[in-house]
Amino acid sequence: MPAAAPIGIHDLSFATTQYALTHATLAAHNGARVAKYHQGIGQYAMSVPAADEDVVTMAADAAAPVVARHGADRIRTVVFATESSVDQSKAAGVYVHSLLGLPSAARVVELKQACYSGTAALQFAAGLVHRDPAQQVLVIAADVSRYELGSAGEATQGAAAVAMLIGADPALVRIEEPSGVFTADIMDFWRPNYLTTALVDGRESISAYLQAVEGTWKDYTERGGRTLDEFSAFCYHQPFTKMAHKAHRHLLQHCGRTVDEAEVTRAVGLTTAYNAEIGNSYTASLYVGLAALLDHADDLSGRAVGFLSYGSGSVAEFFAGTVVPGYRARLRTAANRTAIGRRTEIGYDRYRHLHERSFPCDGGDHPTPNETTGPYRLVGLADHKRLYATR
Numbered sequence: 609m610p611a612a613a614p615i616g617i618h619d620l621s622f623a624t625t626q627y628a629l630t631h632a633t634l635a636a637h638n639g640a641r642v643a644k645y646h647q648g649i650g651q652y653a654m655s656v657p658a659a660d661e662d663v664v665t666m667a668a669d670a671a672a673p674v675v676a677r678h679g680a681d682r683i684r685t686v687v688f689a690t691e692s693s694v695d696q697s698k699a700a701g702v703y704v705h706s707l708l709g710l711p712s713a714a715r716v717v718e719l720k721q722a723c724y725s726g727t728a729a730l731q732f733a734a735g736l737v738h739r740d741p742a743q744q745v746l747v748i749a750a751d752v753s754r755y756e757l758g759s760a761g762e763a764t765q766g767a768a769a770v771a772m773l774i775g776a777d778p779a780l781v782r783i784e785e786p787s788g789v790f791t792a793d794i795m796d797f798w799r800p801n802y803l804t805t806a807l808v809d810g811r812e813s814i815s816a817y818l819q820a821v822e823g824t825w826k827d828y829t830e831r832g833g834r835t836l837d838e839f840s841a842f843c844y845h846q847p848f849t850k851m852a853h854k855a856h857r858h859l860l861q862h863c864g865r866t867v868d869e870a871e872v873t874r875a876v877g878l879t880t881a882y883n884a885e886i887g888n889s890y891t892a893s894l895y896v897g898l899a900a901l902l903d904h905a906d907d908l909s910g911r912a913v914g915f916l917s918y919g920s921g922s923v924a925e926f927f928a929g930t931v932v933p934g935y936r937a938r939l940r941t942a943a944n945r946t947a948i949g950r951r952t953e954i955g956y957d958r959y960r961h962l963h964e965r966s967f968p969c970d971g972g973d974h975p976t977p978n979e980t981t982g983p984y985r986l987v988g989l990a991d992h993k994r995l996y997a998t999r
């Protein structure tokens with residue numbers, strides 16, 4: 609029997625919001641030392657959605673260039689991973705399917721498990737492609753992270769969407785077997801249906817994350833995965849970028865290594881460039897980290913990258929990917945920098961207004977102000993229905 613074709617990430621594009629709040633502005637408002645944000649948690653700015661932006665508009669913005677480059681003929685499945693969805697029943701991906709004019713011969717579904725579900729979507733997609741190598745799956749991970757104003761979590765907010773085309777013979781990253789997986793029932797971070805902001809036990813969430821690093825690595829090695837030294841870089845879920853450093857330090861210690869800070873920075877440093885400016889984009893964060901690595905590293909052709917996906921509650925997965933020779937010609941470095949650079953910096957009062965904004969639940973007509981300069985906008989809510997349009 610001929611060997612099965614490798615499966616993985618054929619294309620990757622991300623989008624973020626119209627506005628940004630800097631941590632210098634946040635610190636000036638709440639009296640924190642800005643060094644706590646810049647050095648302590650490794651964050652410089654957070655993306656803030658305009659009144660007419662949400663996970664759907666960001667997702668369509670991220671996915672449109674992927675569809676433009678490859679066409680939609682082979683896309684039979686759209687998997688939308690999010691924990692900040694806009695409806696309890698309808699998958700957010702159905703709106704994206706419509707905005708992008710994808711074929712009606714497609715299935716669309718939404719997945720949830722905190723920040724982990726982007727990776728669940730990727731693995732489900734790989735399974736579908738394994739069954740039918742002619743098909744491509746559009747995986748979207750999109751989130752807006754919101755904590756209560758004045759809370760410790762506020763400084764770790766952010767928003768972004770990543771779109772990945774998963775297929776056979778990928779141009780960017782081949783996803784390898786095995787995966788190491790881990791689940792533990794922990795209340796470290798959660799959002800009940802009646803709240804619009806997340807609840808979190810900050811310290812508990814960091815130790816739950818580190819416990820998951822150990823758990824996934826144990827399962828990964830027991831299943832015959834690569835050794836630590838075989839990896840050229842590690843992409844970690846980044847609720848704040850210093851968490852990637854903490855996680856890698858922990859993995860080295862767990863493996864009995866002496867921790868050398870230069871080695872930690874070498875392993876994770878390039879993955880944090882975009883998330884330091886975007887903030888926590890939950891499901892998208894790990895793959896925004898991958899985009900930053902591919903855009904900034906010297907040639908990684910043929911090299912192995914480790915991926916650690918963590919979702920509070922908690923579920924985690926460690927897996928490896930091999931970077932495909934020739935990948936650099938397929939990167940979207942200029943567009944990625946533009947997505948971050950085009951944001952308008954806003955002051956604290958404007959941010960506060962946007963943070964506290966919500967639609968009334970009266971079934972009336974509630975148009976949104978025309979704010980985004982992105983390609984798609986949330987036009988408003990009418991008769992309890994969200995209306996989207998191309999701008």
Ligand code: HMG
Nearest residue numbers: 641643644647648649722723760761810813814847919920
């Ligand atoms: P905090 O109490 O504001 O900050 O909470 P802190 O006092 O712990 O300080 C943070 C760091 O800044 C510390 O460094 C300080 O030493 C340092 P560390 O000891 O950790 O290395 N620091 C300074 N450094 C330089 N100059 C200074 C200075 N002052 C302090 N002047 C916390 C921080 C992250 C807990 C908070 O922001 C939070 O609760 N965030 C939300 C939860 C979170 O992000 N958890 C991460 C793991 S859980 C996860 O990743 C899942 C998640 O993405 C959700 C999902 O899965 O859906 C959140």
